[in-house]
Amino acid sequence: MPVTVPRREYDPWLARQSQPFRSKHPIVIPDPGTYGGFEADFRAAVDGSDPDAPAKVAHSLKGVAGNLGMHELYQSLLQLEMACKNHEPQLEKKLQQVTDKLATVMTGLKRLGPRI
Structure with missing residues (x-):
């Protein structure tokens, strides 16, 4: 189930504005489990027959x-997507950077869950 967070709590740019942000609609953040399989999905796309699939997988999460x-x-993710489109040989390094940052985000989202 998605986690719902009021917009003012997740966007630091909005928090710095002189006028308070008012929204009738909360921002829905995807369930942390939804993108936990990104690395496996990306590797499957790389091994698949569609040469554009890896860039599409990166683009979706981006x-x-x-x-x-x-x-x-x-x-x-932008760097990974561009590397896929340009057929660069450094995909593994860029994928590792994405998975490291994604792990940090997933940890933070899991912490939010019980508070909401």
Whole structure:
């Protein structure tokens, strides 16, 4: 089940604004278990027959990270996606950077769960 967090609590940029942000709708953060299998999904895409699949897998999670203000994860995913599209040989290093940042995000999301 997704975790719901009021928008003002997750976006530091909004918290710094002079006018308080008011929203009738909370931001829904995906269940931490949803993206825990990213590495396996990415590796399966690399081993698959569709040469565009790895970039698509990275792009999907990049969109979630960008929408939720997870800037470091977003940047790592952007680099991984570009490396896939450009057929760069350093995919393993870039994938490790993503999985490290994703693990940090997942740990934080799991901590939020009981509070909401």
